[in-house]
Structure formats: structure tokens, C-alpha cells
Amino acid sequence: MQEKLLQIKHEINLAKQRAKREKEKVLLVAVSKTRSVQEIQAAYQLGVSDFGENRVQELQKKFNYLQGINWHLIGSLQTNKVKYIINSIALLHSLDRLSLATELEKRAAEHGISVATLIQVNVSGEVTKSGLSSNEVKDFCNALGQYPHIKACGLMTIAPNEQNAENVRGVFRELRLLRDSLQHNMPSNVNLQHLSMGMSNDYQIAIEEGATIIRLGTVIFGQRNKDKEIKK
Numbered sequence: 001m002q003e004k005l006l007q008i009k010h011e012i013n014l015a016k017q018r019a020k021r022e023k024e025k026v027l028l029v030a031v032s033k034t035r036s037v038q039e040i041q042a043a044y045q046l047g048v049s050d051f052g053e054n055r056v057q058e059l060q061k062k063f064n065y066l067q068g069i070n071w072h073l074i075g076s077l078q079t080n081k082v083k084y085i086i087n088s089i090a091l092l093h094s095l096d097r098l099s100l101a102t103e104l105e106k107r108a109a110e111h112g113i114s115v116a117t118l119i120q121v122n123v124s125g126e127v128t129k130s131g132l133s134s135n136e137v138k139d140f141c142n143a144l145g146q147y148p149h150i151k152a153c154g155l156m157t158i159a160p161n162e163q164n165a166e167n168v169r170g171v172f173r174e175l176r177l178l179r180d181s182l183q184h185n186m187p188s189n190v191n192l193q194h195l196s197m198g199m200s201n202d203y204q205i206a207i208e209e210g211a212t213i214i215r216l217g218t219v220i221f222g223q224r225n226k227d228k229e230i231k232k
């Protein structure tokens with residue numbers, strides 16, 4: 001794993017150089033869904049501080065075993081499960097509807113905290129993917145002004161799974177342009193700096209297109225064993 005992480009860091013730096021973004025920070029989120037506590041600990045000991053899970057139950061379980069980690073929820077979140085993770089996550093990547101914002105607001109207010117979120121955008125328009133469509137994001141941001149315990153820090157997208165990663169460059173670029181277009185006249189709790197985009201097969205291209213957060217599973221931990229996947 002150490003060698004893989006070094007290789008990834010090297011690739012991140014090369015991509016930043018190509019994009020003339022050397023001075024900018026790109027946060028590596030190690031996607032640890034289906035991985036064991038031991039595997040997570042190994043990565044943590046090698047300096048990885050941020051881990052992403054896509055299921056609430058699995059995140060809760062791991063949260064109780066492991067301290068000092070910044071947890072990211074990267075999968076879609078059911079409204080009735082917000083209460084379980086409101087105090088455990090550093091960043092929610094998948095805010096995609098106002099009903100979820102309403103519940104986040106309520107629970108965050110109860111705890112006297114503010115919850116950091118990214119707005120998930122379905123740039124490619126694939127029917128199987130969740131997220132707002134690009135043209136809904138502006139109104140959504142404005143509506144978030146009514147939710148003072150939510151902090152919207154950026155946008156997230158999941159690109160289509162393409163053999164040739166170059167084919168998804170346009171998706172990443174569109175998310176960046178969307179983010180850039182939403183810098184002004186926003187509510188005070190909406191400050192879209194971050195772009196969470198890029199996975200194992202396309203993170204270099206995502207960085208070239210402006211990603212500030214990349215979500216990597218397979219390149220760090222190896223292929224996932226489907227049999228091990230935890231059922232709902």
C-alpha cells in the first residue's frame with residue numbers, strides 16, 4: 001500500500017503541474033467502503049487522514065473503531081439516517097434535495113453544529129445517477145440560504161464509467177464552470193470552493209480540470225471483492 005500511495009502522490013503532483021496548480025491543495029479521500037478496519041488503519045498510518053464511505057451503517061461501525069479520522073459520506077443519504085451521522089462526518093458529498101437539507105438543518109441545530117456539505121450534481125445526466133441537474137443548482141444554492149446550519153462548500157459529481165478516461169474530461173470541466181458561475185450573489189452559507197471529482201481511473205484528468213478533492217478506492221486498496229460487499 002505504501003508504494004501505491006507514493007505513486008498516487010506522484011501522479012497528483014504531475015497532474016497539478018500540467019494544470020499549473022502546483023500551489024493548490026488536492027485532498028485525497030481514500031474510499032474505504034467494504035474495506036476492513038485493519039486496511040483503513042494501515043492507510044491511516046501511512047498518512048491518509050480522510051476516508052469515504054457510502055453507507056451510513058458501515059460508517060457508523062467504523063467510526064466507533066477508529067479515532068482521528070475525517071469521515072466523508074460519499075453515497076446517497078436517506079433522510080431518516082441523518083441523525084446517525086450528523087456528529088460523525090467531516091463532509092457530506094451528496095446533498096441533492098431540499099428535504100435532506102431540511103433534516104440536516106434540524107439535526108445540526110439540535111447539536112449546535114454546522115454541517116459541511118457538497119452539492120451533488122448529475123452532470124452527465126445518466127438516469128442511474130443521483131444529483132441535481134446542472135441547471136437546478138443555482139436555485140438550490142439560493143434556497144440553502146434558509147438553512148443556516150448547513151455550509152455548502154462546493155460541488156461533487158460522479159463521472160460516467162468510461163474505458164477511456166479522456167471521455168469524461170468534459171464532465172469535470174462542466175462542473176468547474178458551473179462552480180465558477182456560482183461565485184457571486186450567493187447566500188452567506190454558500191461558498192463553493194471545492195470540486196469533489198475523480199476516482200481511480202480518472203483522477204489525473206479531474207485534477208487537470210480543477211478537482212480539489214479526489215475519491216480513490218481501487219488504486220489504494222486493490223479491486224473490491226463483490227462478495228464482501230455489505231448488504232443494506
Ligand SMILES: *Cc1c(COP(=O)(O)O)cnc(C)c1O
Pocket residue numbers: 031033054074075158199200201215216217218219
Ligand atoms: C466507490 C466510490 C469511489 C471510488 O471508486 P474507485 O473507482 O474504487 O476509486 C468514489 N466515489 C464514489 C461516490 C464511490 O461510490
